[in-house]
Amino acid sequence: MRAREDPREFAAFYAAYSERVLSYLVRRVLDPDTAFDLLSETFAKALERQDQFRGHNAEQEQGWLFAIARSELSHFWRSGKVERAAVERLAITVPALSSTEFERIESLAGLSALDLPLSRAFAALPSDQRQAIELRVLDDQSYLEMAETLGVSEPTARARVSRGLRALARAVGEAALVKDAA
DSSP: OGGGTOTTHHHHHHHHHHHHHHHHHHHHHOOHHHHHHHHHHHHHHHHHTGGGOOOOSHHHHHHHHHHHHHHHHHHHHHHHHHHHHHHHHTTOOOOOOOHHHHHHHHHHHTOHHHHHHHHHHHHHSOHHHHHHHIIIIISOOOHHHHHHHHTSOHHHHHHHHHHHHHHHHHHHHHHHHHHHHO
16 A cells, blocks of 8 residues: 555545545445444544555555445445444434535435436335335334234245345346436
8 A cells, every 4th residue: 555655645645535434435335424424433443554555556456446336335234223322322422424525415416317217116115025124224213123014924025125126227237227327
């Protein structure tokens, strides 16, 4: 990593990769605030672990950084709910992004261009999948609660959410490809 010999180089490292990493993260979590937090953690880990970087070129440097970003994203999905609950329980105030920063991040990731395709794809889902996603994602119900609400087994509830999310991911992925090609 270029910052290894001169810590001031870290600013150049950040400038070179931060927008790409932020775009990668926001497209996965669909929330600019969360993506910005993950970006911060990614670069904090990179700075902390810069002596572990063994590459010799920019491509290897970028690969190393994205591996850290993927790890942070994975950690977020595994434990983010617990951490958010702790933040709320301890009444910790987390500074929010300004509306300008929020809009810039959304624009960078092209999220607004995905609103219409996502809405259309959600509306096109079979009603059982749409309802399962609403209960799981929007209402934050457990799979057991969902199964009870829907009057189905827990594996059936999981399958409906899984199938629906895969369909939405395909629709959003196709819309992103069209956006990137334009």
